[in-house]
Amino acid sequence: MTQDIRDTDNFDKTRKKINDIKFFFGNTLTSENKKAAIGWFCTYTPEELIIAGGFVPVRIFGRKKIIKSESYFPINFCPYIKSGWESLLADADNLKAIIFTNSCDGMRRFFDIASKYLDGIPSYLLDVPHLKNRDSRDFFTGNMDDMKKFIEKLKGEKINEEEIENAVKLINKKRKLLKEFSNIFYKSPDLIEIPAYYKVMELSMISDPEIFLDDLEKYLGFIGSIDKTSTKNGISLQPDQRNSPSIMIIGNFIAEDKLWEMLSKMNLKLASEDLCTSNRYFVKQVVTGDNKDLMESIAERYLNKPQCMRMADPGSKLAEIENVIIKNHIKGVIFITLKFCDNMLYSFPLLKQRLNNMGIPVLYLDIEYNNFSEGQIKTRVQAFLEML
Amino acid sequence: MYTCGIDVGSVSTESVILDNKNNKIVSYVIALTGSNSKNAAEAAFESSLKKAGLKESEIKSIVATGYGRINIPFANKNITEISCHARGVVSSFPDLKTVIDIGGQDSKVIKLEGGNPIDFLMNDKCAAGTGRFLEVMAKALEISLEEFTPIFNKTSDKVDITSTCTVFAESEIVSLIGHGVDKNKIIKGLIYSIADRVTTMVERVGLEEPVCMTGGVAKNLGVVRALEEKLGVKLNIPDEPRITGALGAAYLARDLH
Amino acid sequence: MGIKDRLKTGIQKNLNLRYIKRLLGIIALKPVLYAYGKTFPSASDKYLNIFTIESLKKAYSDNNRPIGYGSLFIPHELFHALGITPFLPEVMAGFTAGLGLAPQTLKEASSHWYSQDLCTFHRSASGAAELDLFPRPDYIITSNLACDAAQKSFYIHSVKHNIEKNFYLIDVPYRYSEESIRYLAAQIKNICTDICSKTGKKPDISMFEETFELSNELRKWAIEVGSLRKNLADYPSHFNGLNFILPFHGLAGTREAVILYKEIYRDLKKYSDKQCKEISEKNKPAKRILWLHLKPYYRNEIFDILYRENCRVVFEEINHVYWQELDYKKPFESLARKMLSNFLGGSIDNRIGVILKAAHDYKADGAILFSHWGCRQSNGGARIIKDSLKKINIPTLVLDGDCVDQNNSSQGQVKTRLQGFIEILNS
Numbered sequence A: 001m002t003q004d005i006r007d008t009d010n011f012d013k014t015r016k017k018i019n020d021i022k023f024f025f026g027n028t029l030t031s032e033n034k035k036a037a038i039g040w041f042c043t044y045t046p047e048e049l050i051i052a053g054g055f056v057p058v059r060i061f062g063r064k065k066i067i068k069s070e071s072y073f074p075i076n077f078c079p080y081i082k083s084g085w086e087s088l089l090a091d092a093d094n095l096k097a098i099i100f101t102n103s104c105d106g107m108r109r110f111f112d113i114a115s116k117y118l119d120g121i122p123s124y125l126l127d128v129p130h131l132k133n134r135d136s137r138d139f140f141t142g143n144m145d146d147m148k149k150f151i152e153k154l155k156g157e158k159i160n161e162e163e164i165e166n167a168v169k170l171i172n173k174k175r176k177l178l179k180e181f182s183n184i185f186y187k188s189p190d191l192i193e194i195p196a197y198y199k200v201m202e203l204s205m206i207s208d209p210e211i212f213l214d215d216l217e218k219y220l221g222f223i224g225s226i227d228k229t230s231t232k233n234g235i236s237l238q239p240d241q242r243n244s245p246s247i248m249i250i251g252n253f254i255a256e257d258k259l260w261e262m263l264s265k266m267n268l269k270l271a272s273e274d275l276c277t278s279n280r281y282f283v284k285q286v287v288t289g290d291n292k293d294l295m296e297s298i299a300e301r302y303l304n305k306p307q308c309m310r311m312a313d314p315g316s317k318l319a320e321i322e323n324v325i326i327k328n329h330i331k332g333v334i335f336i337t338l339k340f341c342d343n344m345l346y347s348f349p350l351l352k353q354r355l356n357n358m359g360i361p362v363l364y365l366d367i368e369y370n371n372f373s374e375g376q377i378k379t380r381v382q383a384f385l386e387m388l
Numbered sequence B: 001m002y003t004c005g006i007d008v009g010s011v012s013t014e015s016v017i018l019d020n021k022n023n024k025i026v027s028y029v030i031a032l033t034g035s036n037s038k039n040a041a042e043a044a045f046e047s048s049l050k051k052a053g054l055k056e057s058e059i060k061s062i063v064a065t066g067y068g069r070i071n072i073p074f075a076n077k078n079i080t081e082i083s084c085h086a087r088g089v090v091s092s093f094p095d096l097k098t099v100i101d102i103g104g105q106d107s108k109v110i111k112l113e114g115g116n117p118i119d120f121l122m123n124d125k126c127a128a129g130t131g132r133f134l135e136v137m138a139k140a141l142e143i144s145l146e147e148f149t150p151i152f153n154k155t156s157d158k159v160d161i162t163s164t165c166t167v168f169a170e171s172e173i174v175s176l177i178g179h180g181v182d183k184n185k186i187i188k189g190l191i192y193s194i195a196d197r198v199t200t201m202v203e204r205v206g207l208e209e210p211v212c213m214t215g216g217v218a219k220n221l222g223v224v225r226a227l228e229e230k231l232g233v234k235l236n237i238p239d240e241p242r243i244t245g246a247l248g249a250a251y252l253a254r255d256l257h
Numbered sequence C: 001m002g003i004k005d006r007l008k009t010g011i012q013k014n015l016n017l018r019y020i021k022r023l024l025g026i027i028a029l030k031p032v033l034y035a036y037g038k039t040f041p042s043a044s045d046k047y048l049n050i051f052t053i054e055s056l057k058k059a060y061s062d063n064n065r066p067i068g069y070g071s072l073f074i075p076h077e078l079f080h081a082l083g084i085t086p087f088l089p090e091v092m093a094g095f096t097a098g099l100g101l102a103p104q105t106l107k108e109a110s111s112h113w114y115s116q117d118l119c120t121f122h123r124s125a126s127g128a129a130e131l132d133l134f135p136r137p138d139y140i141i142t143s144n145l146a147c148d149a150a151q152k153s154f155y156i157h158s159v160k161h162n163i164e165k166n167f168y169l170i171d172v173p174y175r176y177s178e179e180s181i182r183y184l185a186a187q188i189k190n191i192c193t194d195i196c197s198k199t200g201k202k203p204d205i206s207m208f209e210e211t212f213e214l215s216n217e218l219r220k221w222a223i224e225v226g227s228l229r230k231n232l233a234d235y236p237s238h239f240n241g242l243n244f245i246l247p248f249h250g251l252a253g254t255r256e257a258v259i260l261y262k263e264i265y266r267d268l269k270k271y272s273d274k275q276c277k278e279i280s281e282k283n284k285p286a287k288r289i290l291w292l293h294l295k296p297y298y299r300n301e302i303f304d305i306l307y308r309e310n311c312r313v314v315f316e317e318i319n320h321v322y323w324q325e326l327d328y329k330k331p332f333e334s335l336a337r338k339m340l341s342n343f344l345g346g347s348i349d350n351r352i353g354v355i356l357k358a359a360h361d362y363k364a365d366g367a368i369l370f371s372h373w374g375c376r377q378s379n380g381g382a383r384i385i386k387d388s389l390k391k392i393n394i395p396t397l398v399l400d401g402d403c404v405d406q407n408n409s410s411q412g413q414v415k416t417r418l419q420g421f422i423e424i425l426n427s
């Protein structure tokens, strides 16, 4: 009995430490950027090319209260875009350039607005196909070549094969470690809390990859060291034994600290995700081969990574989700979308149907960005969990 | 010679009689519109005549404006609030560039050039950012509209109201009260949230000074202060901001000849 | 009650596929149809309605299989060349508005979890599909051109009818370049080959010959209409250039579309000849309005108000002929070029170019951008469009509303905005 109490104590201490992201990612958080940054938005942006050009890819999270931006976009328009624009209006000077993608109607217009009203900072739009086949891969490879030229112009010289290779290695490693980290998170929700998890995700997208990787490796090392001693002090990285339901979260650009905090206090286990701010970013490696074209390999990775609802084939997306649900014994799905995201909204009728057939309940939420109204959402999530 | 302007708004109806010789307001009346806009217009017109000591036949022409403008058979012409507010303000502020009118159901921003409207924007279909929003919230908080200003002035802190929709904001407030949050801070937060909404509209049309604010909400000095803070400009307010539309209509009635 | 109102109430009360088929069976009988055609004030309106009904009749009768659902911006020449009867759900959504069915179809869509924030053209069409009001498709061809909505909502149609294998998305690139044309042409070719292998038709470029010839003919007449309108000072009150979407897109490549555009030309020509005499007597020339995006397809006052207030819509952006002649010897490349020339694709500069040129050519005094709720691609460009027109001193009204859902805006608000804008034009 006493043993237990001491262990719990110890566990709490360790847990507190593990969730102290500021401590573990101190370098990432404090180091001054030595290299110039290039902003990006969509997970279809090949970061490799930015890195190969000697720049730091920094994902724009917005997080600014939407005021000025409102006058550039309609009321019913993607709030992530609006808030991204707000932050570009405020401090785009920190960026050398911005890469947009042809991911959806909203982004297309965002690029137009930035090209017209943002003086002095070059913007580029990468055309990303909607299909996944050889032709589209070749087409995308060509588009990436074009983007490479844009970066070369910024760099002032050509990007060579080796630079790209190194960038691929670096990002592949980041992906691998993030994957490891997420597996630990899914399996041991008692250990890593939801806000900490997403904080790491965010850092992975906005920081110098080398510094971040350094921190992440040490962090994972620490987590691993607990694992080894787990039998001694009762801390376990084994699948969690609570009987809270395993939830999958499906969404778009969800980066809502208040939401994560709210969820972490609720009786659920986040066992799987499908988000632009997480797995869609890091899952799937670039596979290079001796007689494979490097750019082509990169193109292949992006077109075949966990796909966004914008891609042409909702059927394979649904199958992808179905597999994940079965594999991870998911008991319920939280579908959470930023308002006015057409691709997400259109994906829901079929998803709902499919989940109904599987007997998996789903909760539909649409939210603004960075303006979380907890009261409403909490009641709904709570009711949903009670129902499970 | 006299002309008359009648503004039949969603909340209030105003009638203004203008002496065309010296451009002086002979009389004006502010009344509630109620459920029958035609009756409200007639009643306002008659009592403004009475106040001025004039007969109907002495009024040369009448222009109706406001959302009820179409339904006034005795008016010679109907002209939108946009032109009327523009005309109404330039009499007091001739080189004005921007007008912000916040009434009961509509808020609008009008851009002027040489006294003429060149662009305008009205709120979208929801009531956030209008006088109605404040009325609903006042009810939920059990205070009167007149109390907003003193509370705003004496409260230093505010709570952020995140919901922009009237319905959700109301329930947010109810839950804040339920959590024991200071009512005054909620009120201040509300005033800022309406100022945010209006600022957005002004941004959409583009802010140019000098700026003037009209309509019933211009009576709410809390909103005026918050708006001045957000926009970073001083707002000119006519002596009686609520009659601006009707006054403009009276001028435009004069211009009919 | 006129024949139109009888039609409306009939279908409102009997909203089912059987009734629609029966109704089309009766009204599409030649004598009835031509009697119906006579109720319209002009030859162009008459043919528009006749051809629309005939094309619906075709799509709804099972003797004309295969039937293909096509989204608005795919080249429908493809269907005509392949011998597929086209059916356009988005245009049907316009009809649901016109016939007063949208409240029912939209409600149905909501109950199937289509969000209220989505474009009502697609929502209403999806609701109609869920109510089983549409004929069963054999093929579905759609694209990401102009907006994201079609590719997504049409896929759901394919699931409903279990024909995911016959669902084709034409992935239209962002930029007009030779690589883009190659990528796109290859897709169109693959679709043709695949469909031919399913229908047993021999893929052969000769099948494009007649269709392309007719399509080019339509193009020619549409350009003629445009040139005529550049100098037209007045219009008959019944003319509305936003009514011809079906022939302009869905019937491109048919004889009917050619006949119709010839009639539009004749109608306007007749009017302009007559008008030459009268115009000198009129003292105040009308204000010339350039119309951007679409309009409400339910009964509304917008165009009556404009007409009454002496404003004339002198051109509609959607009637701009953006493509070059098609060459049947290079069918896939031709169609690829047509799609890539669409000014709603790619950068907003494409659209701005068309708008500014039209404002100049048609001597516009003002522009009205009908801001259809839920149309991200069009509304997202409103700010740039307005600023660009302002630079050439043309004021723009961004008029909020909904093309299909009449309950999504208040008539009073629309009226005030419209009237306020007209006052500005006249000041």
Ligand SMILES: Nc1ncnc2c1ncn2[C@@H]1O[C@H](COP(=O)(O)OP(=O)(O)OP(=O)(O)O)[C@@H](O)[C@H]1O
Pocket (backbone or CB within 6 Å): B008, B009, B010, B011, B012, B013, B066, B067, B102, B103, B104, B105, B106, B107, B130, B131, B132, B134, B135, B145, B146, B214, B215, B216, B217, B218, B219, B220, B242
């Ligand atoms: N004394 C006051 N103090 C504070 N607020 C006031 C006062 N009087 C009126 N208001 C506000 O003004 C609003 C009504 O404004 P106004 O009379 O200009 O509306 P209206 O012209 O009838 O409406 P609309 O122009 O939208 O049709 C009320 O909703 C209220 O919020």
Ligand code: SF4
Pocket (backbone or CB within 6 Å): C090, C119, C120, C121, C122, C146, C147, C148, C149, C150, C372, C374, C375, C376, C377, C378
């Ligand atoms: S109105 Fe806009 S969103 Fe709707 S179908 Fe047309 S282009 Fe797409």
Ligand SMILES: [Mg+2]
Pocket (backbone or CB within 6 Å): B009, B010, B066, B081, B103, B104, B215, B245
């Ligand atoms: Mg008013």
